[in-house]
Amino acid sequence: QLQLVESGGGSVQPGGSLTLSCAASKFTLDYYTIAWFRQVPGKEREGVSCINRVEGRLSSTNYVDSVKGRFTIVRDNATNTVDLQMNNLRVEDTAIYYCAARLSYCSWRSDQFGFWGQGIQVTVSS
Numbered sequence: 395q396l397q398l399v400e401s402g403g404g405s406v407q408p409g410g411s412l413t414l415s416c417a418a419s420k421f422t423l424d425y426y427t428i429a430w431f432r433q434v435p436g437k438e439r440e441g442v443s444c445i446n447r448v449e450g451r452l453s454s455t456n457y458v459d460s461v462k463g464r465f466t467i468v469r470d471n472a473t474n475t476v477d478l479q480m481n482n483l484r485v486e487d488t489a490i491y492y493c494a495a496r497l498s499y500c501s502w503r504s505d506q507f508g509f510w511g512q513g514i515q516v517t518v519s520s
Contacts (some may be wrong), residue, residue, distance in 0.1 A: 400491065414493075442478070464482045
C-alpha cells in the first residue's frame with residue numbers, strides 16, 4: 395500500500411516562498427502520477443499542480459491557472475519525493491495542501507486519486 399507524507403508547510407508573508415514535499419516509502423514515485431490539491435473550509439478540494447508518471451525519462455506537468463508562473467512541481471529522484479515549489483505566495487493560497495497519487499495520468503478530479511497524504515497547512519498572511 396502506497397503511503398504518502400507531506401512536509402514543508404508553515405506560515406509565510408505575502409510574496410514569500412515555501413516548498414512542500416511529498417514522500418513515499420517502499421515504492422518509487424516515478425511509477426505514479428502525483429498531484430497537489432488544496433482545500434479551505436467550506437470549499438471543495440482544488441487541484442493545484444500535477445506531474446505525470448515517468449515514461450521514457452519524461453514526466454509532463456500541469457498547473458491550475460491561478461498558480462502558473464509561481465508554483466513548480468518537480469521530482470527529486472535522490473529523495474524519492476515530489477516537491478511543490480511555491481513562490482510569490484498570496485493570501486488566497488492559504489489552505490491545507492494534500493499530495494495524491496494514481497497510476498494513470500494527471501486529472502483535476504480528486505475522486506480519481508486513490509492514495510492521499512494527511513495534509514499540511516500553508517498560511518499566507520501579513
